[in-house]
Amino acid sequence: GQNIDQPTEMTATEGAIVQINCTYQTSGFNGLFWYQQHAGEAPTFLSYNVLDGLEEKGRFSSFLSRSKGYSYLLLKELQMKDSASYLCAAMDSNYQLIWGAGTKLIIKP
Amino acid sequence: GAVVSQHPSRVICKSGTSVKIECRSLDFQATTMFWYRQFPKKSLMLMATSNEGSKATYEQGVEKDKFLINHASLTLSTLTVTSAHPEDSSFYICSARDMAGEVNEQFFGPGTRLTVL
Numbered sequence: 001g002q003n004i005d006q007p008t009e010m011t012a013t014e015g016a017i018v019q020i021n022c023t024y025q026t027s028g029f030n031g032l033f034w035y036q037q038h039a040g041e042a043p044t045f046l047s048y049n050v051l052d053g054l055e056e057k058g059r060f061s062s063f064l065s066r067s068k069g070y071s072y073l074l075l076k077e078l079q080m081k082d083s084a085s086y087l088c089a090a091m092d093s094n095y096q097l098i099w100g101a102g103t104k105l106i107i108k109p
Numbered sequence: 110g111a112v113v114s115q116h117p118s119r120v121i122c123k124s125g126t127s128v129k130i131e132c133r134s135l136d137f138q139a140t141t142m143f144w145y146r147q148f149p150k151k152s153l154m155l156m157a158t159s160n161e162g163s164k165a166t167y168e169q170g171v172e173k174d175k176f177l178i179n180h181a182s183l184t185l186s187t188l189t190v191t192s193a194h195p196e197d198s199s200f201y202i203c204s205a206r207d208m209a210g211e212v213n214e215q216f217f218g219p220g221t222r223l224t225v226l
Contacts (some may be wrong), residue, residue, distance in 0.1 A: 045216075097143075099154075102151075
C-alpha cells in the first residue's frame with residue numbers, strides 16, 4: 001500500500017533550527033512535496049524534490065533520499081509565524097499526491 | 110505564480126439543501142483539477158479528480174451522486190454537495206494542474222469552509 005509517515009507534533013524555540021522528517025512508500029515516484037498550512041487556510045507550496053540531495057530556498061531547505069524513501073524539511077532561524085502544520089506529500093506513478101497527516105510545529109518564544 | 114480561486118470561502122446552510130463550490134484557475138488553463146476535503150487536525154483527503162470535458166474520477170468511498178463535479182471549461186470546476194447533512198461539514202479545497210507547466214505542478218485554492226446546520 002501507499003503510506004506517508006511524519007511526526008504529529010514538534011516544538012521548537014524562536015531563532016532555532018528544526019528538522020521535520022517524512023518517510024514514504026508509493027507505487028512509483030514522481031517527486032516529494034512539502035506544504036505549509038496555517039489553521040483554517042489551504043496549503044501553500046514550500047518545496048519539491050525529485051532528485052536526491054538538498055534543495056535550499058532561503059530559511060527553508062528540503063532533502064530527499066529516494067533509495068531510503070526519506071525526506072526532511074529543515075527550517076532555520078525560526079520565527080513565530082512559522083507555527084503551522086507542515087504536510088509531506090509524495091507523487092505516485094499516476095501523478096497523484098499521497099498526503100501525510102501533517103506535522104504541527106509549535107514555536108515558543 | 111499561478112492563482113486558483115474558490116467561491117464561496119465560507120458557507121452555512123441548512124440540512125437538506127445543496128451547496129455549489131466553484132474552483133477557478135485565474136491565469137492558467139487546467140485540464141485537471143482535484144477536490145479535497147479536510148477534517149480538523151487531519152490531512153487532506155482526495156475526493157475526486159476532475160478532467161475537463163469528461164466525468165470525474167472518484168476515490169473509493171466518495172459518493173458520486175452526493176458530490177457532483179462538473180469541469181465545464183479549462184478554468185472552472187464545480188463541486189456540488191447535494192442534500193447536505195451535518196456530517197458533510199468540512200473544509201473543501203481544490204487544486205489545479207497547469208497544462209503548460211510541469212505535470213507535477215499543483216496549485217491550491219484558498220478553501221471553502223462548509224457548515225451544515
